[in-house]
Amino acid sequence: MKKEKQSRKKPAKGVTRRGFLTGMGTAVVSSAVLGPVLTSTQAETLPPTRPKGLEDISLTVNGITYSLAVEPRWTLAEVLRDHLGLTGTKIGCNAGECGACTVILEGKAVYSCSQLAVWLDGKKITTVEGLASSGDLDxxxxxxxxxxxxxxxxxxxxxxxxxxxxxxxxxxxxREDVQRALTGNLCRCSNYNGIVEAVLAASK
Ligand code: FES
Ligand code: FES
Structure with a gap:
């Protein structure tokens, strides 16, 4: 039987066989991962890609309205801290038990770790950063x-x-009103008396 002659690419002079094969492998992997190379004109005409599953919401935080694209699983605490840079709100238990993450939502104190951001489209929120005004502490x-x-x-x-x-x-x-209002806020330093005295003093 007549053997077909196979054409083999030969390494260029000065290139070892191992180096030649490694180079070929890299080229194959690159094209598999990166896909076809686009010219700069083609790249410019592609629409901007946006990760799937994001939802558009708007939140007014400390008087500023933000338009945000959020994942449905993001909590308000995460959005405030990780996406708006408002790190005054703390995360303690992240499970609705300690109160470290409390913010004011439409006038009511809520645990921001227990609110999904997608539930809050169009809502007004105040964080600790919003208490001081024009540089003066509340x-x-x-x-x-x-x-x-x-x-x-x-x-x-x-x-x-x-x-x-x-x-x-x-x-x-x-005093009882203050104690009741702060029931959901734990203090690991147990400074409860000092906190209640401060709130009563502020109310005068
Ligand atoms: S972090 Fe503890 S209640 Fe939210
Ligand atoms: S945990 Fe409340 S002051 Fe330390």
């Missing part, structure tokens, strides 16, 4: 400083937001 923040209400400080932004929500609906709360 009276509540000043009272926290004067009464040493912050120890390590990790729970402080959540405590401030729960207290702010209380004072917005009740300007002169009793």
């Amino acid at each position: 009276p509540l923040q000043r009272a926290f400083i004067e009464h040493d209400a912050a120890q390590c400080g990790y729970c402080t932004s959540g405590q401030l937001m729960s207290a702010k929500a209380l004072l917005s609906r009740n300007l002169h709360p009793s």
Whole structure:
């Protein structure tokens, strides 16, 4: 039987057989991974790619309206911290138990780790960064400083937001009102008395 003559590409002079084969392999892998190479004109005419599954929402945070594309699984706490850079809101348990992540949503104190951002399209949110105005601390923040209400400080932004929500609906709360309003905010430093004194002082 007549053998067909196979044409074999020969390594160029000065290139070892191993080096030649490695180079061929890289070229095959590159074209498999990268696909066809586009000219710069073709690349310019492609529409911008957007990751699948994002939902468009708008949030007004501390008076600024943001248009955001969010994944349905993102919590409000994640969006505030990781996408808007508002890291004053802390994440403690991330399970709706400690209150470190408390923010004010439409006038009510809520756990931002327990709210999905997609639920909040068009809503107004206040975080601890929104308490001071024109560089002046809120009276509540000043009272926290004067009464040493912050120890390590990790729970402080959540405590401030729960207290702010209380004072917005009740300007002169009793001690019991303050204790009840802060029930959902744990303080690992156990500085509860200092925190309650600060809120009562701010209400005067
Ligand atoms: S971090 Fe949200 S309740 Fe603990
Ligand atoms: S001040 Fe440390 S956890 Fe409250």
